Amino acid sequence: MNILLINGSPHEYGCIYTALQEMAGQFEKRGARAEIFWIGNRPIQGCIDCKSCWGKGKCVFDDDCVNQCIQKIMEADGLVIGSPVYFGGIAGGLKCVLDRVFYDAKRLFAGKAAAGVVSCRRGGAGNVFDQLNKYFTISSMPVVSSQYWNSVHGDAPEEVRADLEGMQTLRLTADNMIWMLQAAQAAKAAGILPFERETRVKTSFYKP
Numbered sequence: 001m002n003i004l005l006i007n008g009s010p011h012e013y014g015c016i017y018t019a020l021q022e023m024a025g026q027f028e029k030r031g032a033r034a035e036i037f038w039i040g041n042r043p044i045q046g047c048i049d050c051k052s053c054w055g056k057g058k059c060v061f062d063d064d065c066v067n068q069c070i071q072k073i074m075e076a077d078g079l080v081i082g083s084p085v086y087f088g089g090i091a092g093g094l095k096c097v098l099d100r101v102f103y104d105a106k107r108l109f110a111g112k113a114a115a116g117v118v119s120c121r122r123g124g125a126g127n128v129f130d131q132l133n134k135y136f137t138i139s140s141m142p143v144v145s146s147q148y149w150n151s152v153h154g155d156a157p158e159e160v161r162a163d164l165e166g167m168q169t170l171r172l173t174a175d176n177m178i179w180m181l182q183a184a185q186a187a188k189a190a191g192i193l194p195f196e197r198e199t200r201v202k203t204s205f206y207k208p
């Protein structure tokens with residue numbers, strides 16, 4: 001079982017890394033393989049809605065981590081995405097990555113278990129948690145829950161490590177993700193598969 005954890009902070013070893021590392025340890029304790037993937041801190045192009053990706057599952061801009069992210073998610077059974085809170089919202093670089101990753105390739109991610117993780121010094125975690133879940137719930141990805149909404153509080157790794165409830169919440173998320181994936185494996189072995197999907201209908205509000 002492979003779990004991909006995306007670090008969406010510009011800090012390679014900051015608060016989000018500390019949170020993801022806690023989860024990675026728990027995944028490994030349960031026998032899964034965990035990889036933390038950092039999106040880096042170089043400028044990242046936002047989505048320009050050119051639609052070149054449609055039907056290809058690949059972004060037209062190939063000079064950053066976006067296509068690598070798509071490939072890694074395709075190879076993973078479970079996905080965790082971590083973001084720091086920036087002015088009450090998702091971190092800008094990560095937003096650019098996720099919009100381009102999910103615009104077309106989201107149809108390829110159905111069935112992969114997913115969870116968002118947020119770190120902040122003080123406020124805005126709930127909003128970012130909701131924002132991350134939006135990517136999963138538009139992609140038929142089952143969202144893994146826990147004993148609280150996944151957030152840790154701190155401005156530095158040692159502060160995050162001191163957030164004992166936050167860290168426990170993340171370990172439980174990891175356990176619940178593994179249980180969900182094991183249940184999906186058992187269901188598949190028993191011949192219980194997802195229902196055939198209807199052809200996608202797409203209507204805008206102003207024209208049918």
Ligand SMILES: Cc1cc2nc3c(=O)[nH]c(=O)nc-3n(C[C@H](O)[C@H](O)[C@H](O)COP(=O)(O)O)c2cc1C
Nearest residue numbers: 009014015016084085086087088119120121122123
């Ligand atoms: C531009 C910017 C905006 C931020 N906005 C918020 C905020 O709205 N609320 C908050 O609690 N912390 C805010 N922070 C603090 C970070 O969310 C917090 O330090 C986070 O844990 C850093 O995670 P990292 O070390 O993985 O980058 C902000 C930090 C930056 C750089």
